[in-house]
Amino acid sequence: LIIPDWGTFTQTIGEIFDVVRPERGGNVATYIPQLARCDPNYWAVAVCTIDGQRKSWGDANVPFCLQSVSKPFTYALCHEELGPEKLHSFVGQEPSGRLFNEICLDHSKKPHNPLINAGAIMCAALMKKDAQLADRFDFALRSFRRFAGNGFVGFNNSVFLSERDTADRNYALSYYMREHKCFPENTKFQDTMDLYFQLCSIEANVDSLAVMAATLANGGVNPLNGERIINNRACRDTLSLMYSCGMYDYSGMFAFKNGLPAKSGVSGDMIIVIPNVMGICIYSPRLDTLGNSVRGVLFADEFINRFNFHNYDSL
Numbered sequence: 001l002i003i004p005d006w007g008t009f010t011q012t013i014g015e016i017f018d019v020v021r022p023e024r025g026g027n028v029a030t031y032i033p034q035l036a037r038c039d040p041n042y043w044a045v046a047v048c049t050i051d052g053q054r055k056s057w058g059d060a061n062v063p064f065c066l067q068s069v070s071k072p073f074t075y076a077l078c079h080e081e082l083g084p085e086k087l088h089s090f091v092g093q094e095p096s097g098r099l100f101n102e103i104c105l106d107h108s109k110k111p112h113n114p115l116i117n118a119g120a121i122m123c124a125a126l127m128k129k130d131a132q133l134a135d136r137f138d139f140a141l142r143s144f145r146r147f148a149g150n151g152f153v154g155f156n157n158s159v160f161l162s163e164r165d166t167a168d169r170n171y172a173l174s175y176y177m178r179e180h181k182c183f184p185e186n187t188k189f190q191d192t193m194d195l196y197f198q199l200c201s202i203e204a205n206v207d208s209l210a211v212m213a214a215t216l217a218n219g220g221v222n223p224l225n226g227e228r229i230i231n232n233r234a235c236r237d238t239l240s241l242m243y244s245c246g247m248y249d250y251s252g253m254f255a256f257k258n259g260l261p262a263k264s265g266v267s268g269d270m271i272i273v274i275p276n277v278m279g280i281c282i283y284s285p286r287l288d289t290l291g292n293s294v295r296g297v298l299f300a301d302e303f304i305n306r307f308n309f310h311n312y313d314s315l
């Protein structure tokens with residue numbers, strides 16, 4: 001087994017969980033009522049190794065919407081479908097150095113990367129683009145479930161409706177991209193927006209999302225049932241982007257301090273991938289000013305202080 005002394009290992013994670021719990025900094029997202037109303041005290045962590053060893057702490061059964069944590073999985077599925085050349089003719093690989101929803105494109109008039117809103121809307125435009133919207137959503141939901149090895153993956157319709165109603169910035173981003181002819185031919189504008197909001201509104205809990213992260217840690221093969229969900233290259237490219245662009249404007253600092261690919265979302269969810277070892281999922285709704293979960297970032301700090309999982313540890 002990849003973690004021989006599972007008892008000691010999980011005991012240490014449990015200690016970190018308790019050390020981080022008293023942290024009360026930050027605020028829940030308020031741009032939609034469904035997130036504003038959420039209990040700020042929720043605190044949950046789960047891990048799943050590439051051998052399928054699992055454990056969770058705290059509010060592990062509380063469902064939350066994935067928000068931006070859906071973006072790496074959406075990208076991975078587009079990569080599997082289109083291949084890297086075609087996909088990256090529409091979206092770049094560069095950290096934007098700007099806010100996640102800023103209205104800007106790179107020097108070749110493409111969205112900077114698939115993990116900020118503009119790039120994720122582009123992926124929503126590309127995913128099974130010639131199918132009906134209902135079938136495209138079904139494909140996404142079914143695929144996310146496969147990443148989770150049939151763990152809990154749901155859909156929050158109120159979040160979807162609120163997202164769509166409070167989306168001036170995302171519409172502005174898309175009109176800006178349409179002005180610059182960024183979208184593939186025959187893109188259905190409203191379908192693209194709806195699919196993007198729906199992807200943000202897909203739900204999981206820390207248990208199921210840790211398995212999704214572990215599938216990325218395992219090269220695209222679900223560690224619970226051995227099913228291959230995406231090819232190796234799609235997985236590699238997803239992790240590379242998470243490493244450089246996964247934590248908003250904190251991505252450089254996170255890569256520097258922790259040396260691991262990660263992704264956060266405005267619901268307070270966060271995944272960390274330790275390649276060839278395991279996936280970690282954290283849920284704590286209070287966010288810092290950059291939009292990352294305060295306890296999530298703190299957990300990562302404590303975690304990397306106690307284990308040598310930084311990419312450049314033990315050289």
Ligand code: GLN
Nearest residue numbers: 067068100117200265266
């Ligand atoms: N629904 C949010 C948006 O599109 C998701 C962004 C996020 O999690 N950062 O603005």
